[in-house]
Amino acid sequence: xxxxxxxxxxxxxxxxxxxxxxxxxxxxxxxxxxxxxxxxxxxxxxxxxxxxxxxxxxxxxxxxxxxxxxxxxxxxxxxxxxxxxxxxxxxxxxxxxxxxxxxxxxxxxxxxxxxxxxxxxxxxxxxxxxxxxxxxxxxxxxxxxxxxxxxxxxxxxxxxxxxxxxxxxxxxxxxxxxxxxxxxxxxxxxxxxxxxxxxxxxxxxxxxxxxxxxxxxxxxxxxxxxxxxxxxxxxxxxxxxxxxxxxxxxxxxxxxxxxxxxxxxxxxxxxxxxxxxxxxxxxxxxxxxxxxxxxxxxxxxxxxxxxxxxxxxxxxxxxxxxxxxxxxxxxxxxxxxxxxxxxxxxxxxxxxxxxxxxxxxxxxxxxxxxxxxxxxxxxxxxxxxxxxxxxxxxxxxxxxxxxxxxxxxxx
Amino acid sequence: xxxxxxxxxxxxxxxxxxxxxxxxxxxxxxxxxxxxxxxxxxxxxxxxxxxxxxxxxxxxxxxxxxxxxxxxxxxxxxxxxxxxxxxxxxxxxxxxxxxxxxxxxxxxxxxxxxxxxxx
Numbered sequence: 001x002x003x004x005x006x007x008x009x010x011x012x013x014x015x016x017x018x019x020x021x022x023x024x025x026x027x028x029x030x031x032x033x034x035x036x037x038x039x040x041x042x043x044x045x046x047x048x049x050x051x052x053x054x055x056x057x058x059x060x061x062x063x064x065x066x067x068x069x070x071x072x073x074x075x076x077x078x079x080x081x082x083x084x085x086x087x088x089x090x091x092x093x094x095x096x097x098x099x100x101x102x103x104x105x106x107x108x109x110x111x112x113x114x115x116x117x118x119x120x121x122x123x124x125x126x127x128x129x130x131x132x133x134x135x136x137x138x139x140x141x142x143x144x145x146x147x148x149x150x151x152x153x154x155x156x157x158x159x160x161x162x163x164x165x166x167x168x169x170x171x172x173x174x175x176x177x178x179x180x181x182x183x184x185x186x187x188x189x190x191x192x193x194x195x196x197x198x199x200x201x202x203x204x205x206x207x208x209x210x211x212x213x214x215x216x217x218x219x220x221x222x223x224x225x226x227x228x229x230x231x232x233x234x235x236x237x238x239x240x241x242x243x244x245x246x247x248x249x250x251x252x253x254x255x256x257x258x259x260x261x262x263x264x265x266x267x268x269x270x271x272x273x274x275x276x277x278x279x280x281x282x283x284x285x286x287x288x289x290x291x292x293x294x295x296x297x298x299x300x301x302x303x304x305x306x307x308x309x310x311x312x313x314x315x316x317x318x319x320x321x322x323x324x325x326x327x328x329x330x331x332x333x334x335x336x337x338x339x340x341x342x343x344x345x346x347x348x349x350x351x352x353x354x355x356x357x358x359x360x361x362x363x364x365x366x367x368x369x370x371x372x373x374x375x376x377x378x379x380x381x382x383x384x385x386x387x388x389x390x391x392x393x394x395x396x397x398x399x400x401x402x403x404x405x406x407x408x409x410x411x
Numbered sequence: 412x413x414x415x416x417x418x419x420x421x422x423x424x425x426x427x428x429x430x431x432x433x434x435x436x437x438x439x440x441x442x443x444x445x446x447x448x449x450x451x452x453x454x455x456x457x458x459x460x461x462x463x464x465x466x467x468x469x470x471x472x473x474x475x476x477x478x479x480x481x482x483x484x485x486x487x488x489x490x491x492x493x494x495x496x497x498x499x500x501x502x503x504x505x506x507x508x509x510x511x512x513x514x515x516x517x518x519x520x521x522x523x524x525x526x527x528x529x530x
Contacts, residue, residue: 068501069458069470069501069502072500072501072502073500074499074500074501074502075472075500075502077472077499077500077502077504078457078472078474078475078504078524079475081439081522081523081524081527082475082524082526082527083527084527084528084529087437099500101439101499103437103438103439103440103522104437104438104439104440104443105437105438106437
């Protein structure tokens with residue numbers, strides 16, 4: 001089948017069906033119009049015949065001496081046969097035929113026509129119509145006219161031919177249109193698949209680079225420490241501590257990476273919020289100073305909430321780091337906590353340029369980033385952490401102010 | 412597939428052209444043609460009185476006068492003519508009238524008047 005998509009096939013045949021029905025309707029309409037026209041012509045011819053016979057009989061009646069030949073209604077044959085649409089005329093007075101101009105083969109009209117002509121009857125290519133007529137006293141005539149329908153039939157046949165040609169042409173055009181739509185659709189599917197594969201490859205490349213970068217520094221530290229201890233020939237407690245810290249960092253990193261694929265498994269424990277914020281401040285203050293940023297962390301009164309301390313700290317840290325990156329040099333970043341009856345909210349506000357409107361919808365999607373060196377996982381991690389706690393994120397951004405609210409339920 | 416489409420289309424076209432072929436029209440007078448040879452006794456449009464060699468008289472209906480004018484037909488009493496036509500009632504409806512080498516035509520082979528407009 002030239003249309004590979006089932007939906008396209010269905011739509012094509014439905015369209016063809018509608019087209020076919022429209023064609024039939026058009027032919028029906030043409031036929032109806034032609035038939036009505038034929039009936040109208042027959043009635044006009046009948047009225048014309050009434051007038052002509054009437055005038056003729058009136059003249060005969062008024063003339064003092066009428067030649068014998070003039071009393072023969074065959075006198076009108078030339079005139080009536082000169083009418084282009086008139087096949088023939090029959091004038092009868094009782095059983096006596098006064099005039100019959102019908103062609104030879106129709107000279108003896110079938111009984112069926114004589115019986116049904118009062119309502120009008122169509123036979124072969126002729127429409128017959130008749131009626132009684134009394135133009136002068138005591139002369140009651142039966143008049144019958146036969147109208148030639150060959151022209152109407154020919155018009156209809158030509159209409160059928162043209163309509164079929166239109167239907168064929170339309171059908172072929174429709175088929176071609178659907179063929180190209182189908183081909184384009186298949187091509188689009190192929191391209192989408194290729195694009196997806198390319199995107200996957202690119203992501204894999206980015207991830208590999210990120211992992212290599214994250215692993216290389218701790219590994220270097222470990223190797224250098226071990227090398228140093230091997231050279232000096234004794235164990236240094238300080239170096240061992242560093243090696244242990246770096247190894248822990250690597251373990252933490254692999255855990256994080258696994259969490260992206262497996263999903264988060266959080267371990268909530270009673271967490272002191274002021275302590276959490278203090279740790280955040282200690283961790284990020286050096287960088288804030290290096291960028292000349294006014295970094296303010298407001299402590300609330302002692303509040304303890306059940307949270308996964310490590311992940312929540314990492315989530316807030318990611319938002320603040322993003323704010324630092326957005327600010328560049330100078331500016332202000334403020335972190336504070338709001339306690340509500342059912343939840344606790346960490347607010348992070350910065351005075352950066354704001355997030356463009358077109359980026360706001362994808363902000364928390366994985367691998368979405370506007371930074372050249374970023375991987376687009378920071379805010380995705382924030383979302384995962386908050387959702388894993390049953391909370392939600394709100395944010396608003398405009399030039400000069402961006403505010404994130406991380407809502408964590410207390411329960 | 413393409414060949415069957417082309418053949419199908421051709422078949423439809425032939426079928427439809429067959430449908431559109433005109434049927435043979437009816438003849439007004441079938442097998443009724445008569446021939447009369449005689450002399451024009453009187454001509455008074457639209458009636459011509461013809462007398463044959465046996466002395467029988469015929470009333471020949473000449474058709475509309477404008478048709479004669481248009482065709483520049485002309486006949487005079489005393490002319491020897493041959494009339495080929497059809498008889499209806501008291502009248503003869505000529506298909507043609509031959510006088511010497513001149514032929515005056517009034518109806519076609521099927522009997523339809525030449526002054527009848529075509530549809």
